[in-house]
Amino acid sequence: MAKGEHEMVVRVLASGLHPxxxxxxxxSHYTGAGQLPLVPGVDGVGRGPDGLLRYFALGPTALGAMAERTVIDTRLSVVVPEPADAVTLAAAMNPALSSWVPLRSRVRLEAGQGVLVLxxxxxAGRLAVQVARRLGAGVVIAAGRNPEQLARLPQLGASALVRLGEPDADPALGELGAGVDVVLDYVWGDTAARVMAALASHRSEPTRPLTWVHIGSMAGPTAPIPGAALRSARLQVIGSGQGSNSPSQILAQLPDLVLAIRQGAFEVDARAVPLPEVEQAWLDSTxxxxxxxxxx
Ligand SMILES: NC(=O)c1ccc[n+]([C@@H]2O[C@H](COP(=O)([O-])OP(=O)(O)OC[C@H]3O[C@@H](n4cnc5c(N)ncnc54)[C@H](OP(=O)(O)O)[C@@H]3O)[C@@H](O)[C@H]2O)c1
Structure with missing residues (x-):
């Protein structure tokens, strides 16, 4: 039952199975509640007793969103104008916020600037390509491993592609990225360190600011950043997540992103799964x- 002033019990309509x-x-997540038993689910779309549709995010709670009902903090929610597709919103908000928040509130991307999505x-990476374009990037270089997914990215806004794992990937990124202003990094690990070194050694103007935004750690939790990269280029490494972005910084970005997704601004790949099939969904590696x- 809802207790606090800002708490509300909502009927959950959709909740994404994000990393x-x-x-x-x-x-293993730095925002975890550290409690068991736990109902998983960090965000979702639901309807409250006031009849309004809401996108909500959940703090470190053991009462997650993968349930018929959950308790939200209305301050961490935004009312969604209807009609709206709850599944698309639930699929897209978490991965899209990962680039939307840093590009709008931390880096403040300027029109025409260059972005590399690692x-x-x-x-999140596919949405980052689309978000960067929507926010005015002039060039978006997309780097990733899966060749089929990579091949889809030009139609989503990528200007150039680099296949990670190929022997010439690092020098190719160094050359293509010589003039980029922002790197959105979902990979981290050794890959990020190598690409950082390649970019730093190819800068068209070494003093041109390059902001490296660490967002995800798919290739490893630590990255051996070469000191020479920091000395030879005006490289600034920042992280973007809960903590480095204040709650108010994140919340301020929700309404515009909800509207953009609702208007179909981004291609979103989502598959609805009935809640009783959660066990199989959890095991599926998509x-x-x-x-x-x-x-x-
Ligand atoms: N900080 C934030 O605000 C924030 C918000 C949302 C998500 N994230 C983080 O961002 C990351 C991606 O999230 P997502 O929703 O995009 O997950 P996802 O849809 O599951 O995609 C993850 C992708 O990572 C790639 N990958 C895995 N291991 C890799 C490696 N060793 N080298 C290069 N690529 C590798 C895979 O690409 P291939 O198929 O090409 O191998 C996979 O498709 C996660 O770490 C997530 O926690 C952060």
Whole structure:
């Protein structure tokens, strides 16, 4: 039952099975509640007793969104104008926020600037290509491993593609990225360190600011950043997540992103799965292909 002034019990309509849902449940995410038993689910779309449709995010709670009902903090929610597709919103908000928030509130991308998306073949990376374009990027270089997903990216806004894992990937990124202003990095690990070194050694103007935004750690939790990269280029490494972005910084970005997704601004790959099939959905490894969305 809802207790606090800002708490509300909502009927959940859709909740995405994001990587963060899995890592919070396994106890390895830095925002985890550290409690068991745990109902997983970090965000979703639901309807409250006031009849309004809301996108909501959940703090570190053991009462997650993968349920018929959950308790939300209305301050972490935004009312969604209807009609709206709950499954698409639940699939897209978490991965899209990963680029939308830093590009709008941390880096403040300027029209015409260049962006490199490192790890562009997952849900968040594919949305990052589209978000960067929508926010005015002049050039978006997309780097990722999966060749089929990579090949889809030009139609979503990528100007150039680099296949990670190929022997010439690092020098190719160095050359293509010589003039980029922002890197959105979902990969981290050794890959990020190598690409950082390649970019730093190819800068068209070494003093041109380059902001490297660490967002995800798909290739490893640590990256051996070469000191020479920091000395030879005006490289600034920042992280974007809960903590480095304040709650108010994130919340301020929700309404515009909800509207953009609702208007169909982005291609979103989502598959609705009935909540009783959660066990199989949890075991399914979909990679970056489709975002599974639990529907009670
Ligand atoms: N900080 C934030 O605000 C925020 C928000 C949302 C998500 N994230 C993080 O962003 C990351 C991606 O999330 P997502 O929703 O896009 O997940 P996703 O849809 O599951 O995609 C993950 C992709 O990572 C790629 N990958 C895995 N291991 C890799 C490696 N060793 N080298 C290069 N690429 C690798 C895979 O691409 P291939 O198929 O090409 O191998 C996979 O498709 C996760 O770490 C997530 O926690 C952060």
């Amino acid at each position: 963060t849902v899995r890592t919070r449940a396994s106890g 790890g562009a073949t997952g849900q 990679g970056g292909g489709q975002r599974l969305v639990l529907v009670p």
